[in-house]
Amino acid sequence: MKKKKTTIKDIASVLNISAAAVSKALHNDSRISEKTKIAVRQVAENLQYQPNHLASALRSGKSHLVGVIVPRTNSNFFSSVIQNIEEVLNKKGYSIIITQSNESYQKECDSIDTLLYTQVDGIIASMANETVDLSAYEKIKSKGIPLILFDRGENDLNVDYIGIDxxxxxxxxxxxxxxxxxxxxxxxxxxxxxxxxxxxxxxxxxxxxxxxxxxxxxxxxxxxxxxxxxxxxxxxxxxxxxxxxxxxxxxxxxxxxxxxxxxxxxxxxxxxxxxxxxxxxxxxxxxxxxxxxxxxHSAEIGKQAANTFLKYVGQDAIDQQLNKIILNAExxxxxxxxxxxxx
Amino acid sequence: MKKKKTTIKDIASVLNISAAAVSKALHNDSRISEKTKIAVRQVAENLQYQPNHLASALRSGKSHLVGVIVPRTNSNFFSSVIQNIEEVLNKKGYSIIITQSNESYQKECDSIDTLLYTQVDGIIASMANETVDLSAYEKIKSKGIPLILFDRGENDLNVDYIGIDxxxxxxxxxxxxxxxxxxxxxxxxxxxxxxxxxxxxxxxxxxxxxxxxxxxxxxxxxxxxxxxxxxxxxxxxxxxxxxxxxxxxxxxxxxxxxxxxxxxxxxxxxxxxxxxxxxxxxxxxxxxxxxxxxxxHSAEIGKQAANTFLKYVGQDAIDQQLNKIILNAExxxxxxxxxxxxx
DNA sequence: TACATTTGTTTAAACGTTTAAGCAAATATA
DNA sequence: TATATTTGCTTAAACGTTTAAACAAATGTA
Known part of the structure; x- marks a missing residue:
């Protein structure tokens, strides 16, 4: 009774070609004939093929997921920042996972663990009021993924920061x-x-x-x-x-x-x-x-934070510096x- | 220069045991000796081992991720619902991915695609004002994962619904x-x-x-x-x-x-x-x-939505019915x- | 005609886990 | 003592992709 999900292999077997060819066709590889591409897309459509992110992310080492940590989402400031982060990142094929620390250090640590576990490609965060111990954030850096702070930041972490003056x-x-x-x-x-x-x-x-x-x-x-x-x-x-x-x-x-x-x-x-x-x-x-x-300037902060993350995408070695973008408040x-x- | 992530194999080779044993030790399998478990946990700690969710989710078929779709997060109602969903689900080992439709049907469809692509184990949603075409939601059902609606629902989808009267x-x-x-x-x-x-x-x-x-x-x-x-x-x-x-x-x-x-x-x-x-x-x-x-009763709605999802967890065949939980408003x-x- | 290049595909390994099956050693049972 | 069970591990396959390497066929070049 369990619904079987269609995979790349199912498409391959329908067309009598290899799974690799299907994968390449779906990624519009130049070495695949137009004819095959069209056929693959057609069958994919028919079988309601849904790519499996877990598999591709595992294989490619890029999850295309970005974690966002905020004290809470119900202030206009944070929800506006989030909305703008999402807008910018979605356009580049990234999705965001939002977590709330509720101003609690413990919750923040948990969130960071969850995000790292989920293999996010980066984390954009605004620190909880309570947070003084930076080890959880150091952990993010030690994983070699970019960490961007906004609004509530901390110089000692030596990462990018976006905020107002x-x-x-x-x-x-x-x-x-x-x-x-x-x-x-x-x-x-x-x-x-x-x-x-x-x-x-x-x-x-x-x-x-x-x-x-x-x-x-x-x-x-x-x-x-x-x-x-x-x-x-x-x-x-x-x-x-x-x-x-x-x-x-x-x-x-x-x-x-x-x-x-x-x-x-x-x-x-x-x-x-x-x-x-x-x-x-x-x-x-x-x-x-x-x-x-x-x-x-919440919208601007969100956009800048997202763009700062994107700056690091594709770089092998993330070597972050304390790099502050300070916007003039009004x-x-x-x-x-x-x-x-x-x- | 790229930071290498520690895997289960690294732990295994340090201890000269198989990766399978390490996996089992970390999951507290009864067939692994206490001695080995302690050693594994120790080495995992030393090497700063972080389990890879992508791999375990891929293998086990369970992502332990739940998608939440709301029109926007900046209303108190929705952010309160979300907070309560998160609270209930976190306790059971689930994380949530929040997406905003901004009341747009197109954005909602994109969100659904992203969530399905991410292999979420279920979706909890409140529909956009614009939405009349239910095909995107039918798609969720056709994947065999539970769909829970709240506040903005639709009888025709025949799924669980939580809202006020x-x-x-x-x-x-x-x-x-x-x-x-x-x-x-x-x-x-x-x-x-x-x-x-x-x-x-x-x-x-x-x-x-x-x-x-x-x-x-x-x-x-x-x-x-x-x-x-x-x-x-x-x-x-x-x-x-x-x-x-x-x-x-x-x-x-x-x-x-x-x-x-x-x-x-x-x-x-x-x-x-x-x-x-x-x-x-x-x-x-x-x-x-x-x-x-x-x-x-936003808090209550969030809790009930999360619990309704949990009800389906572990069931092979998800057979949802129109099942309304109507709370008395005040x-x-x-x-x-x-x-x-x-x- | 002979060789080089391009095109379109396949094969096979890999990503990091989990897990069914197998097996040897230790322990229990009769 | 012989047999059954339990304990503690290993082996190997699998999850669904991507991708480097290989290769045959088609096309281009001299």
């Missing part, structure tokens, strides 16, 4: 807030151990200095940047003796939490406190007031921080 | 609106050719009848349910001679578009017009006013339709 983004934001008359700017940041959040924090500090603004420890906090974190940190900021007149949040979800608190406390936005998020998640444009945020100014239009 | 959800919504004093309820629906949207429309019509409300053609529209569609259809409804006092939108994104229009026109929600969405996307709880919506009442709390 986080340090400079903070400058843009602080500058914008200063222009809007803010003088006491707080930062609800991510964990410093994650490079991108560290860069945002450094940028924040340096930008304050540049504009001769007070650098107050109590205005700078670290968290996981969930909605709840945003609420909690905002409440803390409000309980200070001197409240900030602007809050720059390193993630949109946390910015949303902060926004909720401000609204509940009937604090006017942006008049009393201006708010800027990071990531330009679609909801920042949906809530009231709309939240200013930083657009991360600040999207909306109601939550724009005092000028609300005049 | 769309027809009844419409009843819940209409009932809720009637209880809130609404008498002229419009429906911004999806395309009737998609079964779930058809069911929502049928439910809407029948519920109106049940409550002896006018069934007015101009109150019932079809669209792709994007934000833009929601805006357009809402504007149409507002231009009617007698405006509705409630709008039931079959998708949250379109509901958001409708909400934007209502706010722009300074129409009070829910007093002048009550609004209900569908899908319980996180942003429905973020916007002002918060949008009432229907929770689709109406989450929020500000946009709740007149009682605003009294």
């Amino acid at each position: 986080d340090y400079n983004s903070s400058h843009l934001i602080v500058e914008h807030l200063v222009e809007n008359g803010c003088k006491r700017i707080a930062h609800i940041g991510g964990y410093k151990r994650t490079r991108i959040f560290n860069n945002r924090i450094r940028g924040y500090i340096d930008a304050l200095k540049k504009h001769h603004l007070p650098l107050d420890d109590e205005l700078l906090t670290e968290s996981g940047l969930t909605i709840e974190d945003g609420r909690g940190k905002m409440l803390e900021l409000l309980s200070l003796d001197t409240q900030p007149d602007a809050v720059y949040v390193a993630g949109d979800y946390a910015a949303l939490g902060a926004l909720q608190v401000l609204k509940e406390k009937n604090i006017r936005i942006p008049e009393d406190i201006a708010l800027v998020g990071f990531g330009n998640e679609p909801f920042t444009d949906m809530v009231t007031p709309r939240i200013s945020s930083v657009h991360q 600040l999207i100014v909306r109601d939550s921080s724009n005092k000028k239009t609300s005049l | 769309d027809y009844n959800s419409s009843h819940l919504i209409v009932e809720h609106l009637v209880e809130n004093g609404c008498k002229r309820i419009a429906h911004i629906g999806g395309y009737k050719r998609t079964r779930i949207f058809n069911n929502r429309i049928r439910g809407y019509i029948d519920a109106l009848k049940k409550h002896h409300l006018p069934l007015d053609d101009e109150l019932l529209t079809e669209s792709g349910l994007t934000i833009e569609d929601g805006r357009g259809k809402m504007l149409e409804l507002l231009s009617l001679d007698t405006q509705p006092d409630a709008v039931y939108v079959a998708g949250d994104y379109a509901a958001l578009g409708a909400l934007q229009v209502l706010k722009e026109k300074n129409i009070r929600i829910p007093e002048d017009i009550a609004l209900v969405g569908f899908g319980n996307e996180p942003f429905t709880d973020m916007v002002t006013p918060r949008i009432s919506s229907v929770h689709q 109406l989450i009442v929020r500000d946009s339709s709740n007149k009682k709390t605003s009294l």
